[in-house]
Amino acid sequence: MIRLTVNxxxxxxxxxxxxxxxxxxRDELQLKGAxxxxxxxxxxxxxxxxxxxxxxxxxxPVGDIxxxxxxxIEGLKADDAxxxxxxxxxxxxxGFCQPGQIMSAKALxxxxxxxxxxxIDAAMAGNLCRCGTYVRIRAAIKLASGQAA
Amino acid sequence: xxxxxDRRGFLAAGGAFTLSxxxxxxxxxxxAATASPWTAYLTIGADGRIALMSPTTEMGQxxxxxxxxxxxDEIGVPLNWVKVDTPMPSxxxxxxxxxGSGGSAGVRAWWDPLRKVGASARQxxxxxxxxxxxxPAAEVTILDGRxxxxxxxxxxxxxxxxxxxxxxxxxxxxxxxxTYRYVGKQTPRVDIPAKVRxxxxxxxxxxxxxxxxxxxxxxxxxxxxxxxxxxxPALAVKGVQKVVAFPGGAAVIASTQWAAMKGAAALEVSWAxxxxxxxxxxxxxxxxxxxxxxxxxxxxxxxxxxxxAALAGAARVVEADYEVPYLAHTxxxxxxxxxxxxxxxxxxxxxxxxxxxxxxxxxxRAAGIDPAKVKLHTLMLGGGFGRRLGDDGLTSAVLTALxxxxxxxxxxxxxxxxxxxxxxxxxxxxxRAGLDAAGRVVGLHVRAxxxxxxxxxxxxxxxxxxxDGTSVHTLADTLYRPGAYxxxxxxxxxxxxxxxWRAVGATQNGYFMEAFLDEVARAAGKxxxxxxxxxxxxxxxxxxxxxxxxxxxxxxxxxxxxxARGFAFVYSYGSLCAQVVEASLENGEVKVxxxxxxxxxxxxxxxxxxxxxxxxxxxxGLSSALFEGIEVSNGSCANRNFDGYRIMRINEAPTxxxxxxxxxxxxxxxxxxxxxxxxxxxxxxxxxALTGKPIRKLPIMAQLADA
Numbered sequence: 066m067i068r069l070t071v072n073x074x075x076x077x078x079x080x081x082x083x084x085x086x087x088x089x090x091r092d093e094l095q096l097k098g099a100x101x102x103x104x105x106x107x108x109x110x111x112x113x114x115x116x117x118x119x120x121x122x123x124x125x126p127v128g129d130i131x132x133x134x135x136x137x138i139e140g141l142k143a144d145d146a147x148x149x150x151x152x153x154x155x156x157x158x159x160g161f162c163q164p165g166q167i168m169s170a171k172a173l174x175x176x177x178x179x180x181x182x183x184x185i186d187a188a189m190a191g192n193l194c195r196c197g198t199y200v201r202i203r204a205a206i207k208l209a210s211g212q213a214a
Numbered sequence: 215x216x217x218x219x220d221r222r223g224f225l226a227a228g229g230a231f232t233l234s235x236x237x238x239x240x241x242x243x244x245x246a247a248t249a250s251p252w253t254a255y256l257t258i259g260a261d262g263r264i265a266l267m268s269p270t271t272e273m274g275q276x277x278x279x280x281x282x283x284x285x286x287d288e289i290g291v292p293l294n295w296v297k298v299d300t301p302m303p304s305x306x307x308x309x310x311x312x313x314g315s316g317g318s319a320g321v322r323a324w325w326d327p328l329r330k331v332g333a334s335a336r337q338x339x340x341x342x343x344x345x346x347x348x349x350p351a352a353e354v355t356i357l358d359g360r361x362x363x364x365x366x367x368x369x370x371x372x373x374x375x376x377x378x379x380x381x382x383x384x385x386x387x388x389x390x391x392x393t394y395r396y397v398g399k400q401t402p403r404v405d406i407p408a409k410v411r412x413x414x415x416x417x418x419x420x421x422x423x424x425x426x427x428x429x430x431x432x433x434x435x436x437x438x439x440x441x442x443x444x445x446x447p448a449l450a451v452k453g454v455q456k457v458v459a460f461p462g463g464a465a466v467i468a469s470t471q472w473a474a475m476k477g478a479a480a481l482e483v484s485w486a487x488x489x490x491x492x493x494x495x496x497x498x499x500x501x502x503x504x505x506x507x508x509x510x511x512x513x514x515x516x517x518x519x520x521x522x523a524a525l526a527g528a529a530r531v532v533e534a535d536y537e538v539p540y541l542a543h544t545x546x547x548x549x550x551x552x553x554x555x556x557x558x559x560x561x562x563x564x565x566x567x568x569x570x571x572x573x574x575x576x577x578x579r580a581a582g583i584d585p586a587k588v589k590l591h592t593l594m595l596g597g598g599f600g601r602r603l604g605d606d607g608l609t610s611a612v613l614t615a616l617x618x619x620x621x622x623x624x625x626x627x628x629x630x631x632x633x634x635x636x637x638x639x640x641x642x643x644x645x646r647a648g649l650d651a652a653g654r655v656v657g658l659h660v661r662a663x664x665x666x667x668x669x670x671x672x673x674x675x676x677x678x679x680x681x682d683g684t685s686v687h688t689l690a691d692t693l694y695r696p697g698a699y700x701x702x703x704x705x706x707x708x709x710x711x712x713x714x715w716r717a718v719g720a721t722q723n724g725y726f727m728e729a730f731l732d733e734v735a736r737a738a739g740k741x742x743x744x745x746x747x748x749x750x751x752x753x754x755x756x757x758x759x760x761x762x763x764x765x766x767x768x769x770x771x772x773x774x775x776x777x778a779r780g781f782a783f784v785y786s787y788g789s790l791c792a793q794v795v796e797a798s799l800e801n802g803e804v805k806v807x808x809x810x811x812x813x814x815x816x817x818x819x820x821x822x823x824x825x826x827x828x829x830x831x832x833x834x835g836l837s838s839a840l841f842e843g844i845e846v847s848n849g850s851c852a853n854r855n856f857d858g859y860r861i862m863r864i865n866e867a868p869t870x871x872x873x874x875x876x877x878x879x880x881x882x883x884x885x886x887x888x889x890x891x892x893x894x895x896x897x898x899x900x901x902x903a904l905t906g907k908p909i910r911k912l913p914i915m916a917q918l919a920d921a
Binding site (some may be wrong): 081085088092093098103107137155157159160161186190192196 | 273274275276402403405406407409410411412413414415416418419421452470471472473475543544545546547548594595596597598599627628822823826827829830831832833834837855856857861862863864865867868869870871
């Protein structure tokens with residue numbers, strides 16, 4: 066039996082161990098915030114936190130993370146600073162990639178509380194946005210970190 | 215699709231709609247519309263909250279917010295009192311006989327009709343309240359959602375709505391836009407909070423009770439059919455229930471999306487050979503280039519004066535051939551649709567539809583039923599860029615649902631989202647400009663050659679000998695006056711399927727024209743902006759856009775060593791757009807430092823939304839310039855996922871994008887598309903200025919690698 070803590074709740078996983086975490090979240094736990102975009106860890110739409118690190122859930126077998134703490138977009142607090150900044154700067158367009166973007170930003174800010182452009186670009190390069198909201202993503206991360214955007 | 219603007223208000227309003235003064239459930243919208251054209255759009259609850267049926271599809275371009283702002287301003291209510299939904303296809307929401315979104319029409323086409331809708335609702339409420347109060351209607355106004363006379367509140371909007379429900383609807387006259395409170399101001403997008411919270415608003419997230427998943431397995435070769443299918447390895451996957459075959463492939467049915475994908479990977483299919491099994495990018499390219507020489511097949515798109523004579527008599531002729539590859543749209547959400555066969559033999563569909571009537575009719579045809587028996591719900595699109603204009607996956611999905619006979623989510627994997635095509639066409643062009651002894655342009659001939667997108671995309675096709683307007687888009691209708699001017703096009707069809715791609719023909723033709731003009735400027739010893747000003751000297755509106763971009767973009771001012779600027783101007787979708795791109799080459803990679811954009815779209819309805827569209831269009835234009843292109847090999851797309859089809863990442867995006875809007879009293883122009891076309895050639899021209907070598911084929915990175 067694989068056990069996880071997902072958004073603060075203890076969960077016993079019924080899916081087979083080779084099932085990617087993304088599909089445990091979406092198919093089994095009905096958490097639809099993390100998206101399927103490419104299935105090969107190239108687009109980042111599936112990004113969630115495992116033990117505080119941003120991971121591509123589409124390519125991570127759940128059997129590899131038994132006992133881990135998982136945080137998805139649904140697990141962020143209502144007044145989350147990153148989400149507030151995202152709304153303040155009207156960052157999303159279509160929005161499909163944005164839960165993944167926000168979770169990558171959460172991991173970045175946990176590690177680097179006041180990132181510059183280079184640190185943002187390095188941490189966020191795994192998250193594609195076809196709408197091209199990159200300039201606003203940079204500004205929103207700075208705003209969330211208390212820096213002037 | 216329902217967007218909760220003010221969640222508490224929305225919940226409170228939920229039970230009050232029976233008291234609304236116009237009750238128009240979607241199925242009755244058409245009937246209600248006959249009585250009064252505007253009632254199909256609006257329902258006003260007893261609490262004054264307004265439900266707006268917006269005729270456009272929201273895919274992140276912000277039209278739902280623009281429409282809500284127009285209605286809020288016309289009636290006189292706070293913006294968050296307006297809740298936006300997408301109706302099922304019916305007459306009030308159709309343009310040209312069909313419901314759908316495209317052509318950057320979301321605001322420019324619906325600006326006048328929605329103002330009229332809002333004004334008529336306001337007048338009806340005012341009349342009803344005035345009659346009740348026994349005062350002249352002319353003395354009654356609506357402000358902040360309250361019905362007022364002088365400084366006094368007569369009644370709430372909801373009370374007036376109850377009265378108006380019993381009275382005949384009135385025609386209203388739209389307010390002066392100068393009095394608007396939301397239109398033209400900073401207006402938060404109505405769809406953003408739910409998206410940021412990660413709520414399940416997208417088609418991919420939608421579920422129905424008892425729903426199963428169907429993962430498509432499609433022929434890698436366009437038009438290919440399955441010869442033999444071995445179901446056993448797929449059925450051996452835990453959770454897989456069934457395999458459904460259809461022309462062109464099969465679907466693996468499973469209880470979860472992952473099991474369906476795993477089953478699809480296990481399914482063994484051998485594909486019948488086609489006439490196109492050997493097709494390659496090189497062969498397509500060669501055929502198009504050969505087409506440039508076929509004078510007798512060239513269809514005339516524009517002929518001002520005698521371009522051949524002007525070129526023959528010119529002191530000097532500048533000539534260059536340009537080429538672009540097929541491009542994928544790559545919306546971040548791979549295509550999917552949920553279909554439920556209904557008890558009456560009909561179908562109910564939920565999906566990311568952008569052409570509602572086209573999809574409804576296709577579903578009906580596939581099922582052999584009347585379109586009236588197809589209920590079609592539009593969910594939030596995880597990106598469009600033109601890819602959701604089609605209906606190409608739907609027939610297989612309907613056949614699968616009919617075979618499964620329960621609710622089914624039919625979906626494509628990313629490899630099919632990219633690999634099945636419906637691309638921006640590949641195209642080539644030969645441009646020849648004649649200069650007189652003084653270096654003035656006296657004639658220009660643009661010969662384009664390539665496949666007909668319209669033939670591939672439109673159900674009716676395009677007859678041989680007919681011009682495909684998209685192939686000469688922004689060439690035939692350019693604002694430039696280059697003396698004698700001829701545009702023609704040679705059709706060189708391929709099996710590769712095509713569709714409009716954001717900004718359509720403006721993407722390739724804007725590049726051809728603008729990159730070539732920089733070559734002409736270089737040959738004539740002129741500054742690129744000065745050359746464009748000469749070609750637009752008859753058009754003060756265009757000159758203003760050129761000058762604004764040049765000035766704001768520091769055109770002509772000194773730059774650090776190793777950096778250069780490029781300029782481009784493209785008129786498309788009724789908007790005039792000029793851009794300056796500042797770029798450098800660092801370790802073989804292109805670095806875009808700054809993009810300055812000036813756009814005249816006459817009127818900006820949601821300034822921040824428009825700004826976002828400019829930023830996104832510019833990034834997509836730069837992305838396609840630098841990286842994008844379908845590699846055709848063995849009759850199929852070889853780069854089927856983001857490891858092979860490269861699109862711009864944040865570390866490659868411009869450091870700064872700034873946009874300047876120019877407003878006036880001209881006809882309102884589009885915003886969703888016009889920001890994209892100039893970005894591609896402006897970058898190309900910056901690199902030309904930097905290296906002295908023109909870039910005549912895209913993507914740029916492939917050219918730099920070959921150099």
